[in-house]
Every structure is written in C-alpha cells, then in structure tokens.
Amino acid sequence: xxxxxxxxxxxxxxxxxxxxxxxxxxxxxxxxxxxxxxxxxxxxxxxxxxxxxxxxxxxxxxxxxxxxxxxxxxxxxxxxxxxxxxxxxxxxxxxxxxxxxxxxxxxxxxxxxxxxxxxxxxxxxxxxxxxxxxxxxxxxxxxxxxxxxxxxxxxxxxxxxxxxxxxxxxxxxxxxxxxxxxxxxxxxxxxxxxxxxxxxxxxxxxxxxxxxxxxxxxxxxxxxxxxx
Numbered sequence: 001x002x003x004x005x006x007x008x009x010x011x012x013x014x015x016x017x018x019x020x021x022x023x024x025x026x027x028x029x030x031x032x033x034x035x036x037x038x039x040x041x042x043x044x045x046x047x048x049x050x051x052x053x054x055x056x057x058x059x060x061x062x063x064x065x066x067x068x069x070x071x072x073x074x075x076x077x078x079x080x081x082x083x084x085x086x087x088x089x090x091x092x093x094x095x096x097x098x099x100x101x102x103x104x105x106x107x108x109x110x111x112x113x114x115x116x117x118x119x120x121x122x123x124x125x126x127x128x129x130x131x132x133x134x135x136x137x138x139x140x141x142x143x144x145x146x147x148x149x150x151x152x153x154x155x156x157x158x159x160x161x162x163x164x165x166x167x168x169x170x171x172x173x174x175x176x177x178x179x180x181x182x183x184x185x186x187x188x189x190x191x192x193x194x195x196x197x198x199x200x201x202x203x204x205x206x207x208x209x210x211x212x213x214x215x216x217x218x219x220x221x222x223x224x225x226x227x228x
Contacts, residue, residue: 027056059101066091103127121168128173131161132180139188155214162219174216185213
C-alpha cells in the first residue's frame with residue numbers, strides 16, 4: 001500500500017503548506033505520532049506488515065492484510081486530524097503491479113532476453129525526466145560560463161543523481177540520461193564554437209576520459225544491481 005498525507009492549498013487555513021519551510025518538520029512530527037501508535041497497537045504483527053516512510057510519504061508492505069492495514073490507517077489519520085491523499089493512495093500487489101516511491105519505480109521486472117521475472121527497482125520516469133530538464137537548464141544557450149566550470153557543475157549534477165539512483169536495474173535510465181547529456185553538450189559546444197556541423201568528432205574527447213563529462217553508464221558498471 002502506497003500513500004501520502006494531504007497538505008493544504010494556498011486558500012486553506014488548515015494543514016501544512018506544500019513546499020513550506022516548516023512543512024517537512026510538521027510532517028515528521030505527525031508521522032512520528034502515527035508510527036508510534038502503529039507500534040503500540042501491534043499492527044506490524046497483526047497485519048504482518050512493515051512501514052517505510054519519508055516525511056509525509058510512506059508505504060506499508062503487508063502479507064495478505066493490506067486492505068485491513070489501509071482501513072486502520074485511514075481511521076488513525078482521522079483521529080490525528082489528518083487526511084490521506086487519495087490520489088496517491090492505492091493498494092498494489094507488488095508481485096504483479098509497479099508503484100513509485102521516493103523517485104524509484106518498484107515492482108515486477110524481467111531479466112533481458114525473455115528471462116525470468118523478479119521484484120526489483122528502477123529510477124522512475126519522472127526522475128529521469130527531472131534530471132534531463134536540469135541538464136537542459138544548465139546547458140541553456142544563455143549560459144556564458146567558461147566550459148570547464150560548466151562541465152564541473154554538470155558532473156556534480158550527474159554524480160549526485162547517480163549517487164542516489166545507484167540501486168536496482170540502472171542500465172535503461174542511465175543510457176537515456178547519457179544520450180540526453182551527449183546531445184545537449186554537443187549542442188552547447190557547437191553554439192559556443194560556432195561549429196558548422198554537430199561537431200561529434202571535434203568534441204568527442206569530452207566523453208572519452210578525464211577531464212571530461214561524466215558518463216553514467218560507466219559508473220553503473222561499478223554499482224550493484226539488485227533483485228529482491
């Protein structure tokens with residue numbers, strides 16, 4: 001079961017503001033009350049379940065008692081004066097259906113070439129699109145910074161993303177980001193040097209070693225993949 005607490009909109013006088021400075025702190029305070037009540041009520045044993053939470057976002061993993069856990073959660077949140085975000089709350093059979101949590105898509109995966117199914121994780125489509133947008137913003141035409149400085153900022157951005165998304169099946173996501181970075185860097189350098197063509201040969205050295213642009217698919221080879 002994947003769920004999230006509701007935060008108030010701009011016109012509301014109740015709840016915590018989405019994106020507000022104190023919002024994560026308040027979410028943690030309320031979640032601590034909820035988790036404490038969960039433990040004291042023995043729900044982990046009753047529902048054969050575990051909770052994984054971060055701020056106001058949480059997943060309840062249960063063996064055959066997910067519906068009961070959801071009913072209990074709704075009732076308990078009501079007692080705390082909170083409301084579940086129904087748009088983000090759902091029951092999923094994790095062996096058959098995928099769901100997103102903390103930037104990952106978790107659920108059934110299949111080994112390449114028609115291999116067996118397994119439970120695993122990949123960076124979500126939203127996470128991949130988000131890093132692509134950040135790369136495009138950094139390499140926008142209006143960026144007049146010196147290329148070594150821009151490249152260093154780009155590598156920090158990519159390195160931080162890869163450090164977080166270093167779990168699970170990474171190849172498809174890393175390859176998609178690498179292709180986007182390759183295209184954006186070539187376009188950036190082509191504009192800067194007024195190259196008449198795509199400049200692949202002229203600027204290929206940026207992807208062929210150090211100092212150069214970080215290639216995530218090379219990082220992936222040193223990171224573990226995981227099948228749950």
